[in-house]
Amino acid sequence: MALLQLVDESHPNLRRPTKPVSDFGADLQQIIDDMLETMYEVNGAGLAATQVGLDIRVAVIDVTSDHTQPLVLVNPEIIDSASEQTMEMGCLSLPGCWAAVKRAGWVKVRAQDRHGEFYEMEGEGILAEAFQHEIDHLDGILFIDKLSPLKQKMVRQRAKKALKKQQRRS
Ligand SMILES: [Zn+2]
Structure with a gap:
């Protein structure tokens, strides 16, 4: 297994819909193992292929704190979806x-x-959020796109300031 490199927002694949997977051979198995390892390494609750620069419709999710329930979504x-929830979220790509x-609130x-x-799975709360966040990634959508332009600007400015502070500290 190997760690994969997270790409930043300048990578075009983060903004493109992904291609469906039809070959479930050794290459895909390797990519899935590497994505799981990478997600755990960076302490993410999910990771989409686009976030490591790939263009295939694959995501992994684990919302447990002890990394015991890995989900693979190809x-x-x-x-289906129902109800509504508002959750404070971040993104490894931002x-x-x-x-x-x-x-x-339920999907x-x-x-x-x-x-x-093929399988079907329901989720609510943090799992519903993760499903929607990662599937958005596979459609080329980042969570910040869901905010108003003004709110997007504020979030980006705050992030810039926070990152600067971090750099000064280390
Ligand atoms: Zn994300």
Whole structure:
């Protein structure tokens, strides 16, 4: 296994819809293992292929603090949603950016596992947020896009200041 490099916002794949996966061979298995390892290394609750510069419809999620429930989503789609929640979230692709985003509080996802078997899964709370956040990534959407232009500017300015402070400290 190997750690993958997170790309920054200048990488075009972060802004492009991904390609569906049809080959569930050794290359995909390696990518999924590497994505899981990378997500745990950076302490993320999810990681989409676009965030490591790839253009395939694959994401991994684990919302547990002890890393015990890894989920692999290949070609995922949200097929149902309900209720509403507003959760303060960040993104590995937007260092220092945090904002509350309004999303569905419950979603049902249809995806394939790492071997191509279809499954459906429901999630609420943090898991619903993770499903929506990662599937957005696979459609080329970042969470900041959900905010008004003014709010986006504020969040980016705050992130810049926070990162500067961090740099001075280290
Ligand atoms: Zn993200």
